[in-house]
Amino acid sequence: MAKPPLSMKPTGWFQVAWSAEIGLGEVHxxxxxxxxxxxWRSTDGRVAVMDAYCEHLGAHLGHGGHVDGDRIVCPFHGWEWDSAGRNVRIPYEKRPNRGRRIRGYPVxxxxxxxxxxxxxxGGAPYFDVPDVLSGFDDDRGAADYYPSYxxxxLFRPGLELHPQYVMENGVDFAHFTFVHKVPFMPDITRHDFTRPTSYVDFTIAFDDDIRAEDVASGVEAVNAGLGVAATKSWGMVDNRTLTAVTPVDDATSDVRFSVWIGRRPGDESPELPAGAKFLADAVIEQFTAxxxxxxxxxxxxxxxxxHGEYDGFTQLRRWAKQFYPAATTAPTPAASEGTQR
Structure with a gap:
């Protein structure tokens, strides 16, 4: 990747796993x-995420550490740590070490x-992860969709890309014709970048036989910072998607993509039927492009x-600046010889 002048340590919510990947009592x-x-998931079902190394002598808790109730136990000397990273028991001492703490992360x-x-x-969360199934302005909820995972x-680990590239895709109306082969460019109907959670809505059609003036379908997107984007499709196949891009290091990110397909009336199956699987694969294929x-x-x-691109990209890049450390803020587009105004 040609390294961008953007920090790979932005502030916000970032997906680190699917829920089913961490079972009761498991360490990941x-x-x-x-x-x-x-x-790790405690035996009562709660997930904790923390730095990997025991504060005693530095053993990696993910290599031999185990869960005991609501604590993770170090494999080296048995020191026990709670979900807040506090030492709560040293098996060969009367008291825990209250002065040391493993850094944890809000989950x-x-x-x-x-x-x-x-x-x-170390700041606290100041916006929420969008609920992709029940968070839109309709009467739909989790019971109306087949499970995704x-x-x-789709999971693509260690890609040389930056989370902001993915967010910019939402305002890039022109790429839909060339990357996704839609018959005409979408019409952006909403840009709202006034809060940490932003919104982008547009009309779109994939039917080659339809005229632009007759489009009655589109997408609503909710972007929670730079790490998470939820979409709702309307007027076409009933689907919701969640895109999550999480930096791994200064050069790579993991990309996760989840698709939910609307249930057929009366179908309460916990499995994704073949027809819904076919539709989900088609959505994933578009994302892969x-x-x-x-x-x-x-x-x-x-x-x-x-001229048509300028407003959307300018608003998004100005919005993105708030999530970067102060010394490495994202640039804002400016007019140049190559910019059509």
Missing amino acids: RMKYFDTEMVA AELNESIFIWHDID PAAT DIRIWAHQRYSDPPALT
Whole structure:
């Protein structure tokens, strides 16, 4: 990747796993934001995510550590740590070490997924992960959709791409014709970048026989910071999607994509039927076409924008600046010789 002038340690919510990947009493190793971490689920079902190393003598809790009730136990000397990272028991001492603490991360579990809040300064969450199934302005909920994981998901680890590339895709109306082969460019009907959670709506059609003036379908997108984007499709196949891009280190990110297909009336099956699987695969195929571009993209600053593109990209890049550490904020597009105004 041509390294962009953007920090790979933005503030916000980021997906680190799907819920089903971490069972009761299990410990899950991972690396995000250039930091070794563990996620573990207590026997009462709650997930904790913390730095991976025991504060005693530095053993990695993901290599031999185990869960005992609501605690994770170090494999080296049996020190026990709670979900807040506090030492609560040393098996060969009368008292725990109250002065040492493993850094933990706020966790949100919804959308069949596990998210952590990342802030290099340790700040608390100030916006929420969108609920992709019941968070839109309609009467739909989780019971109206087939489960996504594992049959309707995509995981692409260690890609050389930046989370902002994915967010910029939402305002890039022109790419739909060339990447997704739609018959005409979408009409962006809403840009709202006034809050940490932003909104982008547009009309779109995939039917070659339809005229632009007759389009009666579209997408509503909710972007929670730079790490999570939820979409609702309307007027076409009933589906919801969740895109999550989580930096691994200064050069790569993991990409997760989940698709929910609306249930057939009366079908309460816990499995994704063949017809719904076919539809989900088609949605994933479209997303994969985007990944092929992002994984080899260079950050263009300032970009050579047309008049029609200028407003959306300018608003999004200004909005994105709030999530970066102060010393490495994202640039804002500016007019240049290559920008059509």
